[in-house]
Amino acid sequence: MPEAPEVQNVLSWLEKELKGKTIVEAHITHPKLSDNMDPSEMEKRLVGQTFEGFQRHGKYLIFRMDRDDWISHLRMEGKFLIDTAMPEDPKTARHIHAQFRLNDGRWLFYYDTRKFGRMQLYSNKEPLEKHEALKNLGPDVLSPEFNGEWLYKKLQKKKCAVKTALLDQSIVAGIGNIYADEILYDAGLDPRSVCSHLDLEDCDRICAAAHRILQDSVRQGGTTIKSFEFGNHQPGQFQEQLKVHQQEGNLCRCGEAEIVRIKVGQRSTYLCPKCQKRK
DNA sequence: CCTTAGACCTGGAGGC
DNA sequence: TGCCTCCAGGTCTAAG
Numbered sequence: 480m481p482e483a484p485e486v487q488n489v490l491s492w493l494e495k496e497l498k499g500k501t502i503v504e505a506h507i508t509h510p511k512l513s514d515n516m517d518p519s520e521m522e523k524r525l526v527g528q529t530f531e532g533f534q535r536h537g538k539y540l541i542f543r544m545d546r547d548d549w550i551s552h553l554r555m556e557g558k559f560l561i562d563t564a565m566p567e568d569p570k571t572a573r574h575i576h577a578q579f580r581l582n583d584g585r586w587l588f589y590y591d592t593r594k595f596g597r598m599q600l601y602s603n604k605e606p607l608e609k610h611e612a613l614k615n616l617g618p619d620v621l622s623p624e625f626n627g628e629w630l631y632k633k634l635q636k637k638k639c640a641v642k643t644a645l646l647d648q649s650i651v652a653g654i655g656n657i658y659a660d661e662i663l664y665d666a667g668l669d670p671r672s673v674c675s676h677l678d679l680e681d682c683d684r685i686c687a688a689a690h691r692i693l694q695d696s697v698r699q700g701g702t703t704i705k706s707f708e709f710g711n712h713q714p715g716q717f718q719e720q721l722k723v724h725q726q727e728g729n730l731c732r733c734g735e736a737e738i739v740r741i742k743v744g745q746r747s748t749y750l751c752p753k754c755q756k757r758k
Numbered sequence: 759c760c761t762t763a764g765a766c767c768t769g770g771a772g773g774c
Numbered sequence: 775t776g777c778c779t780c781c782a783g784g785t786c787t788a789a790g
Contacts, residue, residue: 481783511766538784554784556768574768593767595784639761648785655783705770705782724783745762747781765787773778 481553483620483653484693485701485715486538489559493540494533496561501529501582509576512589515599515611524600525549525579534607537616537652543603550599550612551589557596560588620653620689621697627683634674634682641677642670643744645685654689657702660724660749662688669757670748671741676758695720723749 481489505525507518524547532543542549551557563585566572577589577598589596601610608614617633618624633650634641644650645659654662663670665688668681677685696702701715704725722732726749727740736753 485783552784555782591767592769593782595767597785637760643761646784657783702783745764746784760790762790763788766785769782771779771781773780774776 481538481701482655482658482693483535483537484658484696484717486535486540486553486653487621487697488701488715489553490533490535490540493542493559497530497542497581497587498533499530502526502579502587503582504580505577506579507577509591509594511594512576512591512596512598513600514597515601521598521600536607536613536619537648538655539613539616539652541607541613546603548601548603548607548610550601550610552597552612553591554593554595554597556593557589557591560590561585562588615649616652617648617650618652620651621693625651625686625689627679627686630686631677631679631682634677637674639674640670640743641668641672641674641685642746642748644674646744646746651689653693656746656748657704657721657724658689658693658696661692661722664723664751664755665692667755669755670743670750672756672758681758723751725749 502525505522507513507522510518512518513521528544528546530542531545534541534543538552540551565575574592575588575590576594579587581587599612634644637644642659642663645654645662646656660670662685666681666684696717699716700713702717702721703714704718723738726738729738731738731751731754733751733754736751738749738751741748
């Protein structure tokens with residue numbers, strides 16, 4: 480589901496709601512949700528801990544509790560909800576896989592129809608970047624570390640398609656299928672272009688486009704195509720700005736070609752054959 | 759090392 | 775209405 484801008488909106492909302500709150504009760508009902516320890520151990524450890532800090536790296540949410548770092552990846556459909564009681568609609572309730580009662584009486588629910596999302600808990604005595612879930616990530620897409628020179632150095636040795644490289648979280652963390660298409664359209668590059676064929680100027684354009692597009696999307700609440708929401712049911716607005724992603728058959732803004740859909744690395748990929756050069 | 763197909767899950771949309 | 779196929783903001787693995 481979410482890429483960096485959507486995760487950032489979820490994070491900001493959770494920070495506003497949860498900062499300083501303490502977990503007083505925890506139930507994890509999906510056994511695979513906590514994949515670095517037993518669910519019952521995660522429940523036990525979380526009870527009594529207070530939300531102190533909120534961070535994001537790529538698509539990972541990081542809750543800094545008083546003793547542990549609690550990390551959550553929403554994958555395709557994971558969502559947090561906050562309410563005073565379990566939703567009554569059984570169709571919603573059956574997809575709640577964890578619930579945490581707070582010291583203000585409310586509940587934090589984790590909801591995930593496809594059960595792809597995962598959580599981990601690590602002692603905060605270790606630095607963040609040492610945690611197994613985070614240690615292979617490249618720089619966050621919105622950080623100044625992700626710049627043309629750095630990307631150029633990474634892509635020079637690779638012969639895969641440039642879109643595949645942008646989706647590789649060890650190169651840059653936070654870009655997913657929607658924004659990869661939008662970034663490459665903005666940079667004027669065909670997603671199938673061979674990484675090692677790109678020059679420094681191409682990499683500069685990719686990074687500048689990534690920063691501009693993703694920052695814009697953060698401000699507009701992210702992209703809601705099917706189900707993304709934050710803040711208990713707010714959709715994002717950025718889908719109205721999408722120029723190629725899911726625009727198959729629509730006239731490109733250049734007015735000279737229709738957007739086409741192809742497959743790159745098994746993922747649906749949208750591009751304008753006129754505006755995007757293959758290198 | 760790299761690339762690719764399949765697995766993990768559920769539900770919505772569209773064809774017949 | 776039902777049944778079937780395809781599709782989905784992601785990532786991991788096994789196999790070649």
